[in-house]
Amino acid sequence: MIIIIGVVTAQPNAARALCRSLVAWYRRNRRDLPWRRGRDPYRVWVSEIMLQQTTVRAVVPYFERFVRVFPSLQALAAARLDDVLAEWSGLGYYRRARHLHEAARLIVKQHRGRFPRRLEEALALPGIGRYTAGAILSIAYGQPLPVVDGNVARVLSRLCLVRGPRSSAREKKLWSAAADLVAAADVPGDLNQALMELGATVCAPFGPSCPKCPLRRACRARAAGLQERVPSPRRLTRPTVAVRADVAVVTRAGRLLLRRRPDQSLMHGLWEFPTIPSGGVDDGLRVELRESLATIRHSITYRRLELRVRPARLLSEPPRDRYRWVRPGDLRRLPASSLVRKIMTAVGARTDRRTGSWTFDRPLRLC
DNA sequence: GAGACGTGGAG
DNA sequence: TCTCCAAGTCT
Known part of the structure; x- marks a missing residue:
């Protein structure tokens, strides 16, 4: 039993062990997805933008078509916005496509066509926030930057038993826990993807498959029998109008x-x-x-x-x-x-x- | 910090 | 049929 204190662990060795078992699990169980073949920053970036608030299943065909039509950052920057939006048609949240296109042009102008390596420069690009910047820089460049998306938030809420409704204090704890973990990882990109993959496939919102989870022995929510109730459900969505x-x-x-x-x-x-x-x-x-x-x-x-x-x-x-x-x-x-x-x-x-x-x-x- | 921003699938 | 969600960002 690893003792989890506050964020992840006060014991660096324990954190490293946690990372190792998680990444080992990831390498055995990860889904074969088109953006996971290689570490081209451009492809990682496109996939991360498409995956925002969108299911993997919906993204796969769009991603394959998009990178076939715009095979490089330069090709994307040179394209007309309407052609980019056409490839996005049906994916929703069209602002993402506009931002992607605008950012590609900025990168060509300001970064000689290479996706920037510095966090501040990535964050300065339109459509790239804290999550996406961390994901791209860790996966493509191996930087030990944390990511917290919906999946990771759920995994870490349970692992560290972070209870309560959404709040800035809760966000802070989760980012801090993610940062502790990624700092202890040998391959930061794999650790981040492992957290996300775990949340997507095992640590599900309802009915998590705890027996299959590589973190089950360290999970504080599971120890307390609260895995179904943590994290607390989000507030009710606005009613739809006919x-x-x-x-x-x-x-x-x-x-x-x-x-x-x-x-x-x-x-x-x-x-x-x-x-x-x-x-x-x-x-x-x-x-x-x-x-x-x-x-x-x-x-x-x-x-x-x-x-x-x-x-x-x-x-x-x-x-x-x-x-x-x-x-x-x-x-x-x-x-x-x-x-x-x-x-x-x-x-x-x-x-x-x-x-x-x-x-x-x-x-x-x-x- | 709440609300805007799309879509298709699951239960 | 209806609710809720799925790898967030911007204002």
Whole structure:
């Protein structure tokens, strides 16, 4: 039994032993993920940004496509923002893609195209906070910097029995514990990944598999029988709001009419099918009405967004700066939210899983 | 420090 | 159906 005091341990040898068993477990049990092949800082960086608040399962295909289209930091910096957003389409939190692109250009300008090694320089880049900086610098460069994400927070809360609701004091303890551990590791990047992997696969939020855990003998929560109750659940999320929107699918010569979302709106700059107010005109999509759009607000899941897709015809030509006609096959080259994919599916289009390109089995004749 | 920011899957 | 979440950052 290792005595855990305060943060991790007052005994450096015990901390080293803990690290060794954890990393050994990691090397035996880690999942084979595309960003774990090699330590290219660029690939580590892209993966860390994509994985923010996003499941591994969702990220894998996006990561593979993204690094195929933008194989290097230089390629990313040279790309147009719209092309970067297009590869991000459907992943959500599009600000991440904007930040990633902006940071790539800054790195080319200020760091000769190499991801910076100094913590302060990494933190100065847009989209990179304390967690992401620590992850990249430890995994790619082997620096002994701590990381605390949702997984690590859960593991350390249990290991060190850090109780209570989210607070700055609790955060401080967790970061301190993570720092103690990574300082005792032979390979900091592996230790950090081991903590995350453990949280993702063994030290689960509900029903942790304690018998499989390499830290089970040191875990204070388990010793106290509190592993199910630590950490305390986060506060209730905001209730969702049901929104109804009618979507106009306008076609001409086999092309679809898309509209670019305005600045300062959710998902600004992304392309979508025009929406029209529920109960709006039935005789076609009037250009005069296009400003009166249903707003898709955050915390509304699309399951609760009732979509009524209907054919519409244009009574006048829409302005070119914000509308365009797109061939279904070219849709994937435009930045669009997941809503576009849902609507395409609703009108009978199919997507090639690998290329992301859309086709219609039958000619598209909606109006 | 609370709230904004997307999405799809699990239970 | 509904709630909660999954490798956070920025304001």
